[in-house]
Amino acid sequence: MAALPERGEVATYIPPLAAIDPRHFGLCIVTADGTVHMAGDALEPFSIQSISKVFALTQALGKVGEALWNRIGREPSGTAFNSIVQLEREQGIPRNPFINAGALVVADVNLGGHEPRVAIGELLRFVRYLADDDTIAIDEAVARAEQATGFRNIALANYMKAFGNIRHAPELTLGVYFHQCAIAMNCRQLAMAGRFLMHGGRHGRAGARVVSALRARRINALMLTCGHYDASGDFAFRVGLPGKSGVGGGILAIAPGRASIAVWSPGLNTSGNSKIGTLALERVAEATGWSVF
Numbered sequence: 001m002a003a004l005p006e007r008g009e010v011a012t013y014i015p016p017l018a019a020i021d022p023r024h025f026g027l028c029i030v031t032a033d034g035t036v037h038m039a040g041d042a043l044e045p046f047s048i049q050s051i052s053k054v055f056a057l058t059q060a061l062g063k064v065g066e067a068l069w070n071r072i073g074r075e076p077s078g079t080a081f082n083s084i085v086q087l088e089r090e091q092g093i094p095r096n097p098f099i100n101a102g103a104l105v106v107a108d109v110n111l112g113g114h115e116p117r118v119a120i121g122e123l124l125r126f127v128r129y130l131a132d133d134d135t136i137a138i139d140e141a142v143a144r145a146e147q148a149t150g151f152r153n154i155a156l157a158n159y160m161k162a163f164g165n166i167r168h169a170p171e172l173t174l175g176v177y178f179h180q181c182a183i184a185m186n187c188r189q190l191a192m193a194g195r196f197l198m199h200g201g202r203h204g205r206a207g208a209r210v211v212s213a214l215r216a217r218r219i220n221a222l223m224l225t226c227g228h229y230d231a232s233g234d235f236a237f238r239v240g241l242p243g244k245s246g247v248g249g250g251i252l253a254i255a256p257g258r259a260s261i262a263v264w265s266p267g268l269n270t271s272g273n274s275k276i277g278t279l280a281l282e283r284v285a286e287a288t289g290w291s292v293f
């Protein structure tokens with residue numbers, strides 16, 4: 001590692017993330033036959049942040065199906081994850097479910113008229129089921145810090161409310177979103193939770209169906225085109241796999257039919273994606289030939 005260029009900057013917008021040691025590195029690869037390969041800090045929990053948007057999207061599609069696309073687009077935004085700039089021109093319809101605006105609409109769908117704790121409990125149970133691990137939990141200190149500093153998200157939710165694209169009280173929708181960002185997982189749990197996207201929608205190779213094969217393919221397509229925000233093109237160019245990043249430094253990448261991969265290194269590049277994590281995935285893809293291209 002000493003020969004690598006510097007590791008990027010850890011997220012500093014909330015104290016619990018600013019305090020993370022940038023020297024952490026963890027990797028877990030679950031292959032199609034169920035073999036689990038781990039390296040480094042693969043069992044150390046971290047804040048999954050925006051990676052939660054993959055699981056929340058799957059939950060929302062389960063609730064409202066394709067009608068979700070009346071409220072959210074499916075195009076890369078070409079803007080930062082927390083950008084507001086397109087919403088005025090595009091009548092409060094976010095470009096895709098992985099930018100914050102889109103994830104807030106997804107959270108609004110998942111809220112479905114219940115208390116935020118019901119929706120978040122449901123998401124947590126879903127992620128635990130996917131990962132086969134009941135110990136996955138929310139880091140309450142992170143959730144509180146998200147709430148206390150999330151002025152851009154508060155603005156996004158209120159702005160979309162003005163267009164009628166947030167149906168609940170914005171503070172309730174935001175409560176769901178802030179808590180989903182605060183889910184803590186380690187690389188092993190995350191790679192296990194991603195298996196359904198490797199297995200064409202099944203829990204394991206011959207397991208129960210979580211989503212249809214078509215839906216799994218479409219979620220992977222969105223991860224490939226939008227999972228790294230305005231750096232999605234660069235990630236596709238370098239790694240060539242559907243991937244979703246979070247500002248906690250985690251990335252979930254899927255090699256369809258071959259592997260579910262989770263990597264964690266807290267230092268971020270200028271687009272807010274894990275710098276060493278991306279490099280590690282680039283090397284994994286090179287070594288294995290798993291690029292989808």
Ligand code: DON
Pocket residue numbers: 048049050051081082100146153181245246247248272273
């Ligand atoms: O809502 C936010 O801005 C953060 N809690 C999460 C953003 C995030 O992880 C973006 N991904 N790179």
